[in-house]
Amino acid sequence: MAGRRSGGRRATIHDVAAEAGISRGTVSRVLNNEPYVSDTARRAVQEAVAKVGYVRNAAARNLVTQRSRAIALIIHEPHSLVLEDSNIGNILIGTNSVLSGADHQLVTLMIDSQRDSDRVVEYLRGGFVDGAIILSARTGDPISAAIAEMDLPASMVGHPSDAPDIPFIGIDNRAAAEAIVRRLMATGRRRIGMLASGLDRDSGQDRLLGFTAALGDAYDPDLVVRHQFYSYAAGMEGMEELLARDPSIDGVFAASDAVAAGALDVLHRRGVVVPDDIGVIGFDDSSWALRCTPALSTVRQPAETLGGLAAQQVLDQLSGVDFERALILPTEIAWRESA
């Protein structure tokens, strides 16, 4: 790395050594915080570094250490949804901040097609990254399988049932869904429907399971509308369908805030008053929630922390320290006006 820019050559470790009147090896030891360096030497190096404006050449370091100091964040969603889902954005922010603190680069890889998927696997095999974080993995995901097979240090946010033995971090979607649906039931609703989405991954499945568990005997499969994506559009279509199936419905659990937002808009256009006529709850507590009218009651999940801890799991594998291979973070209910 490090091209020579205005003002000639960049300083190298040799320049620092010469300036400090000390050998290359000792400079390297100081730079890497290794023991067995005298205080005088350490100070001399620090001064020399400041004086000559030395910055370590990453390429040279990577070459000899056989590491890239880069971690991939694999986002398995259509582009349009990535922008719509602020959860992903928050995870990204958390990941980025932990990685940059540990002097690692985040490389974001988006998968939007089969071609992308193959390209990503090839990229990972190319050894351009030391580890990977997998977001929104589906069941039967070829990427996870490839990562497990080449045993690249990795971490998944969420945990598909058939996932290979990869460490993961997530929330208890089932319990959280059950809790908020019970809360909705406690407001006296009798006919509660669900707008289920993301059923190709654990989060979607578990939220549906939580829903059925909460309803118990009152569960009516007819009141569950399924859709592929956690999207605003899915919420609109699903809500129309739900109303068509049973106009007497008085509660709706949307699998995500974006879905809930779509549902709210349909209800509003039809003149159905929320929460008077129908109570609506969502999931995520994303930026949608406060923007909805009325403000959405939803489940808050710590997306940024999720991303940060996933990064930490990968870093821990890299440094060989012990770590928890399965982390479940707590959620809480944010109860507002929509139910």
Add this chain to the structure above:
Amino acid sequence: MAGRRSGGRRATIHDVAAEAGISRGTVSRVLNNEPYVSDTARRAVQEAVAKVGYVRNAAARNLVTQRSRAIALIIHEPHSLVLEDSNIGNILIGTNSVLSGADHQLVTLMIDSQRDSDRVVEYLRGGFVDGAIILSARTGDPISAAIAEMDLPASMVGHPSDAPDIPFIGIDNRAAAEAIVRRLMATGRRRIGMLASGLDRDSGQDRLLGFTAALGDAYDPDLVVRHQFYSYAAGMEGMEELLARDPSIDGVFAASDAVAAGALDVLHRRGVVVPDDIGVIGFDDSSWALRCTPALSTVRQPAETLGGLAAQQVLDQLSGVDFERALILPTEIAWRESA
């Protein structure tokens, strides 16, 4: 880069050379598509590469070429806004796709504070990237100044009036704003206000200029409410203020779709019917536009193309070919139901 994973050592250029029965130098020439290589040699190398599963070691290449093959994308916005503004997301997608096509990495750097800003300047000086793309630069931006001074190949999306001599790409915010405001006037509105935002950068200033130009004599400075960010919250506050200043207002130009969305929600809560009572127009044609009720009339700007061309400008500087230093892309009006 390229750590040794399961199955021993990775293949190097030497393995390819040995397999092809040819020298290292020739293999390198084939890999880099250089001339002066015989067809037989070329074919032999290609076969050998496939056979031994060779992938070029990026660190070694970067070390000797003194390049990092990485380009920074500098996003100068609060985190929360980055997620809210789908324009940024689309620019990012465009940039990423052009760069990865040219075998370069995109490194996203977000600036949310003065500390971040210093850190970024230091990062750029460190030579970790070969070039930079600057998003949403403000007037008096220290990053642009630093980049110009160390003459790092760069490109700006947008163009602050005081910007140093850095190539840029953008749209004609002034003309586009003027055009859509004129269209709004053509619907018979007499009292038109503006929710101005982002006045610390060219886009915000120019949209305001376009607004005043369109109104001409009808322009009333009292009907312009200013806010710092292009945000939903700014739209809400601004709309309240505008209504307070003049309840007889019948048209609003919001500086962005997010701002317009906030305004629409306030109007709705107050029982003001759009577009019957007030016509509302936005700017960007982001994902907000179709999600609003009613669907927003707005200016479509080619965000993804903008990002892609900015990346191309940087790549062109790197390869030394001629390129256009100032590009203005056309916009179009997306006229829907909100006005």
Add this chain to the structure above:
DNA sequence: AGACTTTCTGGGAACGTTCACAGAGTAAAA
């Protein structure tokens, strides 16, 4: 034929680190 020119190939050197090893100096234990 001879003298150029062009095409093609091989191998030394360099890029800037880290790592392992050898050895010097010093302190503690026998």
Add this chain to the structure above:
DNA sequence: TTTTACTCTGTGAACGTTCCCAGAAAGTCT
């Protein structure tokens, strides 16, 4: 005193490329 252990330092080698130069081979012009 000798032995053993520990702390600290310098240096050669290696990481895997690209670049450059020298020279061979082939083609073209007098």
